Amino acid sequence: MVATTTTSSQASHGGVRSGRGVDTRPLIWPSVGVLLIWMIIPLALTLWFSIRNYKLDDPSITGFAGLGNYSYLLTDPSLTTALLNTLLLVGGVLIATVVFGTLFAVLFDQDFWGKGVARLLVIAPFFVMPTVAALVWKNLLMDPVNGLFAFITRSLGLGAITWFSDMPLFSIGIIVAWQWIPFATLILLTAMQSLDREQIEAARMDGAKAVSRFIHIIVPHLGRPITVVVMIETIFLLSVFAEILVTTSGGPGDASTNLTYLIYKNALLDFDVGLGSAGGVIAIVLANIVAFFLVRTVARNLDA
Amino acid sequence: MATVALKSVKKSYGDINIIQGVDLDIQDREFVVFVGPSGCGKSTLLRMIAGLEEITAGELKIDGKVVNDVPPDARGLAMVFQSYALYPHMTVANNMGFALRLAGVPKAERDAKVKDAARILQLEPLLQRKPGQLSGGQRQRVAIGRAIVRQPKVFLFDEPLSNLDAALRVQMRIEIARLHSSLAATMIYVTHDQIEAMTMADRIVVLRSGKIEQVGTPLELYHYPANVFVAGFIGSPKMNLVPVKVQSAGADGITIVLPGGGTAMIPVQSSNAAAGSAATLGVRPENVAISADGPIAGEITVVEHLGGETLVYVNVGEGPFITVKAGGDSAANVGARVRLSLKTDEANVFDTNGAAMVPKVRKPLADLEKRGH
Incomplete structure (x- = not known):
């Protein structure tokens, strides 16, 4: 859904004559064409299904639904919940990854014994598949009976937390943040390494203690890489799915259903492809609105 | 008002000694340049x-x-x-x-303080710009301005001009010298460029491998280098360092055998020079002249016309070429065979260990001293 914006921006570069007077359009068209078809066919099909009556479990219902699917979906309270959950999940995980990513980047930029191994370990969660990560967290860490967290809280006499029933969205947020903090750390750590050491020394001479140096020198320096992290993560976090499917299946009720999961539920659990497609179109619109603002902010930030 | 004193200051990383015991006293309002390769x-x-x-290890004192x-x-x-x-x-x-x-x-x-500093450095129109929008020279001035605003006891400069082009470097050199006299502050300046050191310093500290080789006013270092290293480092074009042999040492000075077999008597105290031992003759290009009755014979290899002066490089058979600084109208031609004469009372002789032999008569340099305070 997000890739549509990418394609359009790539297509707008086509048809430019290069400095050597060669018409580059024929050279660019094959790849642009493939990308266009790649995007257009699923998009067109989604739009087409979204205005049809199309139920997998009842082939007798056919024909045009007009905007019926949309009006049903837009008046469905679970859509509002799903949108809110999507925003909470994206926003919360973004904040967590940026905050912890920045702290880890500063921490792992220091010289200490075993730095190489420690850096590898902090990056490692990024290489774990979402499904596996969610299973590990669900069964080994957050399980109220056998989980490590329950063991710890119980041995402190606090009783166990039933994570996925008491705070389902927050628990999923923790898992997703655990997967994405390494990415933020990696990007911000490389940015830290490009920080001019003389600037830090100049700040020291100017009387900046560690905290002021962090606020006045390091954070502004990390401004641009943080926007890059936010943009890339937003794209992926809008479509979080595996973690929800594996842990809560969107529940209890709609408490941890985001837009992606709602589409899945409508199309493949309730067998209503028309409704699912309408949800997909709404997701495309939402993603493009977000992408528009993000690209604009980031572009402005990168220009400055 | 600030003095800086170093007492056998040392720095080592593990077994590697970067600074191996430096003693130095820097006076109030002095402009000291650390120079070295x-x-x-x-x-x-x-x-x-x-x-x-x-x-x-050691002690660093500021204002005692x-x-x-x-x-x-x-x-x-x-x-x-x-940077x-x-x-x-x-x-x-x-x-x-x-x-x-x-x-x-x-x-x-x-x-108010920022405005003051900006006025001194002519940065007023640039105050609202970001560093990325400034030229190299302007950035340099902002960096100096940042130092001035703090009204420090001592200014430290770490090769501040090495990222500027040659013309701008000359201009900033003058500007820093002007600042030094108007701010009346103690300044310590690091450079590898001996011209910067010569032009700006009250005193130069020549360093090599973490040790001080010599401390002195620019002219002291120029005329009376303590050893071969300082002699070769200070001055442009470089001092001629000619390998010679000691023939005899007497009360008036030392007689040396020059390349080609000629001899010259240099008026230095030569008590520790044994006849027949190797030594190095140090003579500045301006103290060598082409003249028919000189003691050294050679062939002109390269001639550089600089307009106001001419640098003539003479191959004397053994050792490095000897550089002669001649007038701008010199008629020297490549390939010509010439004889060279030396101003012996301006020449230095270094013993086998590279240490300079003390001259018999030392010119008073006091009247040549730069800024009096």
Whole structure:
């Protein structure tokens, strides 16, 4: 859904004559064409299904639904919940990854014994598949009976937390943040390494203690890489799915259903492809609105 | 008002000794230049004074107080870095006022001080720009401005001009010298460029491999280098260093055998020179002349016409070419066979260990001293 914006921006570069007077359009068209078809066919099909009556479990219902699917979906309270959950999940995980990513980047930029191994370990969660990560967290860490967290809280006499029933969205947020903090750390750590050491020394001479140096020198320096992290993560976090499917299946009720999961539920659990497609179109619109603002902010930030 | 004193200051990383015991007294309002080839430890020494590097052993005193363990910002110093190290996200005004802001100086007072410094450095029109929008020379001035605003006891400069082009470097050199006299501050300046050292310093400290080779006024170093290293490092074009043999040493001086077999008597105290031992004759290009009755014979290999003067490189058979500084109208031709004469009372002789033999008569350099305070 997000890739549509990418394609359009790539297509707008086509048809430019290069400095050597060669018409580059024929050279660019094959790849642009493939990308266009790649995007257009699923998009067109989604739009087409979204205005049809199309139920997998009842082939007798056919024909045009007009905007019926949309009006049903837009008046469905679970859509509002799903949108809110999507925003909470994206926003919360973004904040967590940026905050912890920045702290880890500063921490792992220091010289200490075993730095190489420690850096590898902090990056490692990024290489774990979402499904596996969610299973590990669900069964080994957050399980109220056998989980490590329950063991710890119980041995402190606090009783166990039933994570996925008491705070389902927050628990999923923790898992997703655990997967994405390494990415933020990696990007911000490389940015830290490009920080001019003389600037830090100049700040020291100017009387900046560690905290002021962090606020006045390091954070502004990390401004641009943080926007890059936010943009890339937003794209992926809008479509979080595996973690929800594996842990809560969107529940209890709609408490941890985001837009992606709602589409899945409508199309493949309730067998209503028309409704699912309408949800997909709404997701495309939402993603493009977000992408528009993000690209604009980031572009402005990168220009400055 | 600030003096800086170093007492057998040392710096080592593990087994490697970067600075191997430096003793130095810097007077109030003095402009001292640390000069030396790459890796001689001059920047490390400056950073130790700044507090950016720890001092392994020895004592650093500023205004008579030991400051070995005082953090950099509490030492009352300001430093201008080679890369300028301006904060890229702050305007020029904020860059210059950053230290005052951290120190909690009220905004009105801060602005006044920044304006003052900007006026001195002609930065007023640029105060609202960001460093990225400035040229190299302007950035350099902002970096100096940032130091001035803090009104430090001592200014430290770490090769501040090495990123500028040649013309701008000359201009900034003059500007820094002018600042030194108008601010009446103590300044310590690190460079590898001996011309910067000669033109700006009250005193030059020549360093090699973490040791001081010689400390003195520019002219002292120029005329009376303590050893071969200083002789070769200071002065442009370089001093001619000719390998010679001692023929005899007497009360009036030392007689040496020049390349080609000619001899010359140099008026230096030569008690420790044994006849027949090797020595090095040091003579500046301006003290060598082409003349028909000179003691050295050679062939002109290269002639460089600089307009006002001409540099003639003469191959004398053995050792390096001898450089002769002749007048701009010199008629020297490549390939011509010539004889060279020396101004023996301006020449230096270095013994086998490279140490200079003390001259019999030392010209008074006092009247040649630069700025009197």
